[in-house]
Amino acid sequence: xxxxxxxxxxxxxxxxxxxxxxxxxxxxxxxxAVPPGMRLAVSVDSMxxxxxxxxxxxxxDLAWKLLNVNLSDMAAMGAxxxxxxxxxTMPQENHLWLAxxxxxxxxxxxxxxxxxxxxxxxxxxxxxxxxIMGLLPKDDVISRSGAKPGxxxxxxxxxxxxxxxxxxxEQRVALSAxxxxxxxxxxxxxxxxxxxxxxLLGFASAGLDISDGLxxxxxxxxxxxxxxxxxxxxxxxxxxxxxxxxxxGGDLSLALAGGDDYQLAxxxxxxxRDSVLAQAAKLGVEVTCIGRxxxxxxxxxxxxxxxxxxxxxxxxxxxxxx
Amino acid sequence: xxxxxxxxxxxxxxxxxxxxxxxxxxxxxxxxAVPPGMRLAVSVDSMxxxxxxxxxxxxxDLAWKLLNVNLSDMAAMGAxxxxxxxxxTMPQENHLWLAxxxxxxxxxxxxxxxxxxxxxxxxxxxxxxxxIMGLLPKDDVISRSGAKPGxxxxxxxxxxxxxxxxxxxEQRVALSAxxxxxxxxxxxxxxxxxxxxxxLLGFASAGLDISDGLxxxxxxxxxxxxxxxxxxxxxxxxxxxxxxxxxxGGDLSLALAGGDDYQLAxxxxxxxRDSVLAQAAKLGVEVTCIGRxxxxxxxxxxxxxxxxxxxxxxxxxxxxxx
Numbered sequence: 001x002x003x004x005x006x007x008x009x010x011x012x013x014x015x016x017x018x019x020x021x022x023x024x025x026x027x028x029x030x031x032x033a034v035p036p037g038m039r040l041a042v043s044v045d046s047m048x049x050x051x052x053x054x055x056x057x058x059x060x061d062l063a064w065k066l067l068n069v070n071l072s073d074m075a076a077m078g079a080x081x082x083x084x085x086x087x088x089t090m091p092q093e094n095h096l097w098l099a100x101x102x103x104x105x106x107x108x109x110x111x112x113x114x115x116x117x118x119x120x121x122x123x124x125x126x127x128x129x130x131x132i133m134g135l136l137p138k139d140d141v142i143s144r145s146g147a148k149p150g151x152x153x154x155x156x157x158x159x160x161x162x163x164x165x166x167x168x169x170e171q172r173v174a175l176s177a178x179x180x181x182x183x184x185x186x187x188x189x190x191x192x193x194x195x196x197x198x199x200l201l202g203f204a205s206a207g208l209d210i211s212d213g214l215x216x217x218x219x220x221x222x223x224x225x226x227x228x229x230x231x232x233x234x235x236x237x238x239x240x241x242x243x244x245x246x247x248x249g250g251d252l253s254l255a256l257a258g259g260d261d262y263q264l265a266x267x268x269x270x271x272x273r274d275s276v277l278a279q280a281a282k283l284g285v286e287v288t289c290i291g292r293x294x295x296x297x298x299x300x301x302x303x304x305x306x307x308x309x310x311x312x313x314x315x316x317x318x319x320x321x322x
Numbered sequence: 323x324x325x326x327x328x329x330x331x332x333x334x335x336x337x338x339x340x341x342x343x344x345x346x347x348x349x350x351x352x353x354x355a356v357p358p359g360m361r362l363a364v365s366v367d368s369m370x371x372x373x374x375x376x377x378x379x380x381x382x383d384l385a386w387k388l389l390n391v392n393l394s395d396m397a398a399m400g401a402x403x404x405x406x407x408x409x410x411t412m413p414q415e416n417h418l419w420l421a422x423x424x425x426x427x428x429x430x431x432x433x434x435x436x437x438x439x440x441x442x443x444x445x446x447x448x449x450x451x452x453x454i455m456g457l458l459p460k461d462d463v464i465s466r467s468g469a470k471p472g473x474x475x476x477x478x479x480x481x482x483x484x485x486x487x488x489x490x491x492e493q494r495v496a497l498s499a500x501x502x503x504x505x506x507x508x509x510x511x512x513x514x515x516x517x518x519x520x521x522l523l524g525f526a527s528a529g530l531d532i533s534d535g536l537x538x539x540x541x542x543x544x545x546x547x548x549x550x551x552x553x554x555x556x557x558x559x560x561x562x563x564x565x566x567x568x569x570x571g572g573d574l575s576l577a578l579a580g581g582d583d584y585q586l587a588x589x590x591x592x593x594x595r596d597s598v599l600a601q602a603a604k605l606g607v608e609v610t611c612i613g614r615x616x617x618x619x620x621x622x623x624x625x626x627x628x629x630x631x632x633x634x635x636x637x638x639x640x641x642x643x644x
Contacts, residue, residue: 022361026546027465028398028530029365031458034356039344042439043351044407044453048446076350085366087409087451117364118453124370125447129409131366131440133455136353143349208350224348 010102014116015109018082021117030117032083038135041079045069046129054169059097060104061188062128067108068192069211070132072262075197076209078142079134084109085118089127112194140201142266144224147206151267153229153291154276156193158239159214161186163258164250173250179241186239190262196287199279200266207266213257215301215314217265222300225267231256231291233305233313256303256313267293332424336438337431340404343439352439354405360457363401367391368451376491381419382426383510384450389430390514391533392454394584397519398531400464401456406431407440411449434516462523464588469528469547473589475613476598478515480561481536483508485580486572495572501563508561512584518609521601522588529588535579537623537636539587544622547589553578553613555627555635578625578635589615 012025023031034040047066049055067084074081086105090097109116114132165187167173168180175183192209200207206225210217214236218229238246238255246252268276273289280287291304303313334347345353356362369388371377389406396403408427412419431438436454487505489495497505514531522529528547532539536558540551560568560577568574590598595611602609613626625635 023463023465027467028395029363029401029454029456031399031463032362032364033460034362036358040354040356040362040455041351042354042405042407042455044409044440044442046409046411046442046444046451048411048444051444051446073350077353079351083364085364085453087366087368089368089370089449118366120366120368120451122368122370122373122449124373124449127411127444127446127449129368129442129451131407131453132351133362133364134351138355141345141353143345145349 010098014102014106016113016115018115020082021115024115024117025119032117034135037138039138041074041077041134041136042131043070043073044129044131045073046127049126059101063101063104064108064189066128066130067105067112067114068190068262070130071112071192071194072190072209072211074132074134075192075194075264076142076207077136078140078197078201079136080198081112081114081132081134081194083117083133084114085131086116087120087129089122089124091123091126137201142197142200142204142207144206144208144221147221147225147227147267147293148269149227149293149295151205151269151293152273152289153231153265153267153293154287154289155210155214155237155263155265156196156285156287157263158237158242159210159261159263160242160255160258161239162190162260163254164242164245167254173245175245179244182241187260190260192262193264193285195283196264196280196285199283200276203272203275203279204266204268207264210261210263210265211259213259214255214265215257215303218301221265221267226296227293228295228297228300228302229291230294230302230304233303233310235288235290237286237288252313332420336424336428338435338437340437342404343437346437346439347441354439356457359460361460363396363399363456363458364453365392365395366451366453367395368449371448381423385423385426386430386511388450388452389427389434389436390512390584392452393434393514393516394512394531394533396454396456397514397516397586398464398529399458400462400519400523401458402520403434403436403454403456403516405439405455406436407453408438409442409451411444411446413445413448459523464519464522464526464529466528466530466543466546469543469549469589469615470591471549471615471617473527473591473615474595474611475551475553475587475589475615476609476611477532477536477559477585477587478518478607478609479585480559480564481532481583481585482564482577482580483561484512484582485576486564486567489576495567497567501566504563509582512582514584515586515607517605518586518602518607521605522598525594525597525601526588526590529586532583532585532587533581535581536577536587537579537625540623543587543589548618549615550617550619550621551613551623552616553623553625555625555632557610557612559608559610574635
């Protein structure tokens with residue numbers, strides 16, 4: 001055992017406990033059962049100090065965000081998140097930090113129905129990583145490659161608040177204290193759209209989560225589906241604070257190309273329009289049609305403003321702050 | 323996309339390709355099918371510069387070792403390794419490093435039948451992590467908790483060479499150039515006993531892989547199985563180079579309490595003795611009986627020399643070099 005065994009004490013037996021988990025933390029590997037008729041969806045995301053978060057980031061916010069950026073990948077596939085492994089590298093044993101981090105990871109994972117079944121801890125620059133595993137029906141998945149010309153294009157929630165918060169923190173934008181509080185919560189506490197993802201199984205033809213900025217992420221759908229995407233910029237949903245920012249002279253670029261939204265962007269054929277909206281309404285999740293899929297052209301993502309091409313809005317995608 | 327997309331180019335589509343992989347790298351999550359009658363074993367291990375390896379470590383050795391320390395956890399459970407996700411944090415884009423690392427990860431994963439189905443890359447202190455997933459029959463596993471009084475205790479291979487190499491690198495021990503080359507290969511290129519682990523399913527009553535040092539790891543079996551373990555120190559198998567080191571005055575402590583061996587320690591009832599040895603012989607793997615399981619006493623791991631308790635040999639377990 002290394003001197004870091006104390007970390008393991010904090011990071012053991014976290015999250016929900018499942019009947020599907022036959023051996024949990026404490027052996028060489030965990031053993032889980034995938035129910036008959038289901039497949040396994042697997043994804044991993046890391047967060048590194050100075051790249052994905054500032055040095056003074058609150059450990060409970062980091063635990064929340066680490067889990068949710070991974071939950072968001074499950075949401076994008078329509079998968080039900082079940083298990084996760086966590087790695088934690090930190091410069092020295094900091095019991096207060098560990099207590100906050102592990103308590104919030106436990107709380108958030110339990111709330112999401114996820115069990116932490118493995119982990120590894122080491123000394124070094126702060127670096128946290130989570131591999132998430134979820135269940136998908138054998139015959140259903142939301143991939144990036146199923147969009148067809150004529151499909152509607154939707155996003156969940158509102159976009160741009162996390163990027164607006166980052167701009168305010170970096171003093172590129174001036175916000176009031178109240179405005180900052182609202183958008184910083186979006187940056188530090190994204191809420192993955194897990195229930196929506198599952199509700200869209202069978203309706204969405206393609207989808208992904210918006211982590212690197214709407215336009216850049218839509219380009220992934222265009223490429224994987226061999227189509228082009230038309231986005232009506234004026235339809236892109238933004239928050240009240242974002243509207244205030246626009247009224248003070250801000251433009252749409254943070255909503256179109258900012259990152260860290262962790263909302264879903266997805267496509268569905270017109271015949272499913274009522275079902276999509278009904279599913280979203282049932283969950284109390286805002287879903288907005290922002291465009292449509294068109295045949296592949298030389299421009300994978302076309303941005304329209306008042307129905308006319310607005311190439312000046314076709315910003316490149318988000319770069320993490322570093 | 324971050325400026326690190328170039329890393330993704332190196333770390334995509336690595337390893338074996340499986341019929342069980344329905345969606346691989348390139349979507350929000352990979353999707354894999356666990357065959358009927360099988361369960362999933364999951365484990366994660368990280369390696370951080372300055373803790374698990376020196377700054378000048380060769381990238382191909384790191385890729386090999388990262389995979390094998392994780393394969394070793396699958397071996398310990400008797401699982402068949404199938405899929406992995408990888409995270410890579412590095413200070414700057416280094417194409418030569420990435421080419422070497424990813425080529426070796428591809429080669430070693432392919433050889434082991436493992437497909438890399440996901441990954442994440444970031445900038446920061448060098449930190450590599452791998453989550454491995456493997457298959458286990460529904461009704462069989464080698465856990466730490468099944469050892470019973472009367473069972474034989476075995477280890478595979480020889481022990482102590484990796485710790486001896488580290489001692490030589492740190493100039494605590496003097497070895498010849500040839501001796502160093504032999505033991506450094508054991509430190510940098512451990513070979514997980516995957517085939518042996520699977521062959522032991524149904525015969526081994528308990529087992530784990532020796533990563534933190536034999537005695538410390540046996541204490542895990544003792545605790546999980548609620549038994550004590552008797553180890554005959556004179557029976558612990560060591561290499562020719564280790565014998566030379568002993569002839570020059572070295573003792574057994576590196577073999578008993580050193581780390582990074584990645585051999586299996588396991589128990590089996592006497593009735594399976596012939597089967598255990600036959601399975602090992604069929605695979606060409608050396609397996610040695612080094613003791614037995616006894617009823618729980620106040621000492622979880624008792625070290626015997628010439629049949630008598632040798633408490634001076636009951637060293638504490640390995641600490642990673644830092």
